[in-house]
Amino acid sequence: MRQIRITKIFSFETGHALYGYDGKCRNVHGHSYKLSVTVIGTPISDNDNVKFGMVIDFGDLKKIVKEEIVDVFDHATVFNKNTPHVELAKELSDRGHSVLLVDYQPTSEMMVIDFSEKIKKRLPKNIMLHSLRLQETDSSYAEWFAGDN
Template identity: 80%
Template sequence: MNKIRITKQFDFETGHALYGYDGKCRNVHGHSYKLSVTVIGTPIEDQNDVKYGMVIDFKDLKVIVKDEIVDKFDHATVFNKNTPHVELAHELEKRGHSVILVDYQPTSEMMLVDFAQKINAKIPSSIKLHSLRLQETGTSYAEWFASDNE
C-alpha cells in the first residue's frame, strides 16, 4: 500500500518575550500562529474498520493537537522559566492570565521542537509525524521535519 501524508492546520494566538534578544521581540508581544501538522502512514485496509481508507481520522489528529498544543497555548503568554520574565509571569498568573513557563527560549524554532515531542507522544504507532510548520507572521515561519531529526 502507498504511504500518504495528510496535513491538518490550526490557528492560535500566543504572546511571548525573548529574554536577552537585541531587538523589539525582547518585549512582550503576540502572534497569530498558524500550525500545520503533517503525518505519514498507510491508509487502513480493513474494510470493516470505520476508519477504512484513512491514514488517521482528521478528527482524531485534531483532538491530539488541540489537547497538547492549541488549547494550552491559545491566548497564553509563554516565557522561558529561567529568565527574569518569570517575575512578570507570576504577576500575570496572580491576575488570572494564562502563562506557560518553558525550559527554552520561546522562539518558533524551539516551540516546534516542543510541539514535535508532544505530538509524537500521542499519535498512534501506525503513523509517523512527518513535519510541522509554524507560521509566526504573514511572511515568516519555521519548519520541523522528522527526516532531519533521525
C-alpha cells in the same frame, strides 16, 4: 499499500517575550500562529474498519493537537522559566492571566521542537509525524521535519 501524508492546519493566538534579545521581540508581544501538522502512514485497508481508507481520522489528529498545543498555548503568554521574566509571569498569573513557563527561549524554532515531541507521543504506533510548520507572521515560519531529526 503506499505511504500517504495528510496535513491539518490549526490557528491560535499566543504572546511571548524573548529575554536577552537585542530587538523589539524582547518586549511582550503576540502572534496569530498557524500550525501545519503533517503525518504519514498507510491508509487502513480493512473494509470492516469504520475508518477504512484513512491514514488517521482528521478528527483524531485534531483532538491530539488541540489537547497538546492549541488548548494550552491559545491566548497564553509564554516565557522562558530560566530568565527574570518569571517575575513578570508571576505578576500576570496572580492577576488571572494564562502564563506558560517553558524550558526554552520561546522562539518559533524552539516551540516547533517542543510541539513535535508532544505530538509524537500521542500518535498511534502506525502513524509517524512527518513535519510541522509554525507560521508566526504572514512571511515567517519555522519548520521541523522528521527526516532531519
